[in-house]
Amino acid sequence: MILKKYIKSSIKNIYINNKIKNRVAIDNSNPRFININNTSYLNFSSNDYLGLSHDKNIINSFIKGIKYYGLSSCSSTHITGYSRSHKLLENELSKWLGYESAVLFSSGFSANQSVITTLFNKNDQILVDKLSHASIIEAAYKSKAKFNRFLHNNLYNLRKIYNKKYNKTLIVTEGIFSMDGDSAPLTDIYKLSKELGSLLLVDDAHGIGIIGDKGRGSCYKANILPDILIITFGKAFGIGGAAVLSSINIREFLLQFSKKIIYSTAMPSAQAYAILQSLKFIKKGDHLRQKLNKNIKYFKLGIKNSSFKLLKSNSAIQPIIIGKNHNTLHLSNYLKSNKLWIKAIRPPTVPPGTSRLRITINSMHKRKDLDYLLDKLFEYRYV
Numbered sequence: 531m532i533l534k535k536y537i538k539s540s541i542k543n544i545y546i547n548n549k550i551k552n553r554v555a556i557d558n559s560n561p562r563f564i565n566i567n568n569t570s571y572l573n574f575s576s577n578d579y580l581g582l583s584h585d586k587n588i589i590n591s592f593i594k595g596i597k598y599y600g601l602s603s604c605s606s607t608h609i610t611g612y613s614r615s616h617k618l619l620e621n622e623l624s625k626w627l628g629y630e631s632a633v634l635f636s637s638g639f640s641a642n643q644s645v646i647t648t649l650f651n652k653n654d655q656i657l658v659d660k661l662s663h664a665s666i667i668e669a670a671y672k673s674k675a676k677f678n679r680f681l682h683n684n685l686y687n688l689r690k691i692y693n694k695k696y697n698k699t700l701i702v703t704e705g706i707f708s709m710d711g712d713s714a715p716l717t718d719i720y721k722l723s724k725e726l727g728s729l730l731l732v733d734d735a736h737g738i739g740i741i742g743d744k745g746r747g748s749c750y751k752a753n754i755l756p757d758i759l760i761i762t763f764g765k766a767f768g769i770g771g772a773a774v775l776s777s778i779n780i781r782e783f784l785l786q787f788s789k790k791i792i793y794s795t796a797m798p799s800a801q802a803y804a805i806l807q808s809l810k811f812i813k814k815g816d817h818l819r820q821k822l823n824k825n826i827k828y829f830k831l832g833i834k835n836s837s838f839k840l841l842k843s844n845s846a847i848q849p850i851i852i853g854k855n856h857n858t859l860h861l862s863n864y865l866k867s868n869k870l871w872i873k874a875i876r877p878p879t880v881p882p883g884t885s886r887l888r889i890t891i892n893s894m895h896k897r898k899d900l901d902y903l904l905d906k907l908f909e910y911r912y913v
């Protein structure tokens with residue numbers, strides 16, 4: 531009974547504050563459209579920035595991988611779950627990004643959890659940008675280390691909260707912030723981390739494949755090699771999974787001590803095989819990146835003269851800040867009634883009072899899709 535009461539009151543609270551999150555079962559989707567109950571919506575909520583999730587070549591590689599390896603890895607990498615495709619992918623990624631080594635994870639969430647909770651203990655401190663992804667914040671919070679947050683992209687504040695009494699210090703930031711779409715001052719933060727003798731972790735989930743020469747990401751563009759780089763394959767790569775890039779030492783430590791590696795079934799080998807194919811497309815995907823950037827510029831130009839509050843983002847993530855949860859849901863529902871799929875993002879995912887529409891643009895959107903979205907946004911009146 532006590533549990534039932536607890537659940538009831540927690541959920542009631544969520545309803546009262548317009549924070550309820552709904553899952554919607556979709557029929558299927560592609561980079562442009564999402565189909566639900568035989569209705570087709572223009573999709574401006576997906577992270578499939580280059581449209582690779584539906585690339586025929588990559589799909590065929592996945593199928594070929596399944597035929598060769600079977601569906602599952604059937605055990606963790608330390609038993610029999612580590613294949614030549616995993617190894618080749620780790621090698622290719624480290625070569626591509628200029629690191630000594632890489633290790634694969636089933637998701638970006640588990641990669642962040644693993645690195646942050648295994649490498650740092652009670653004599654250490656972890657300093658995290660306030661707007662970092664939940665997988666980072668939660669890992670730092672759960673780790674035994676002292677956890678502190680610095681104001682978004684604010685290096686004065688970072689320097690201020692740094693406490694030299696700790697053994698090791700880890701500074702964490704992101705290449706492109708997932709809810710704001712802006713980027714971290716990576717060159718300066720790297721310099722500061724060196725000056726303070728800290729380690730730097732950059733999560734580039736939204737930058738890899740998109741930013742920098744041949745899509746090598748935000749760090750490559752900023753000409754830095756952070757001690758630890760996290761990349762994920764569920765966004766621009768169009769598949770799923772993640773990798774941690776680091777020195778051989780750090781990788782060896784993770785392989786020996788990370789429970790998420792040792793006690794979890796390895797990413798299916800076929801998936802690693804498909805990611806290898808996706809990596810080839812990312813490397814030669816300048817035309818896709820050009821198309822994406824054209825679309826982003828077009829949208830930004832179109833929305834500039836509206837009364838909507840925008841953030842300083844040049845990335846595919848273009849949030850419109852509304853403020854109140856109720857008003858954000860109202861706009862999101864209005865767009866939905868006009869066959870546009872854009873989810874309202876509310877606290878605790880974003881800070882209180884900054885509820886927003888998180889619009890994501892991809893390379894497969896057509897000019898007319900963007901025009902339609904802009905038209906509907908300009909037509910919108912809150913009643």
Ligand SMILES: *Cc1c(COP(=O)(O)O)cnc(C)c1O
Nearest residue numbers: 637638639663708733735762764
């Ligand atoms: C999406 C995301 C993750 C989580 O990656 P998954 O592979 O989806 O678990 C981690 N960090 C950031 C910044 C992200 O945007």
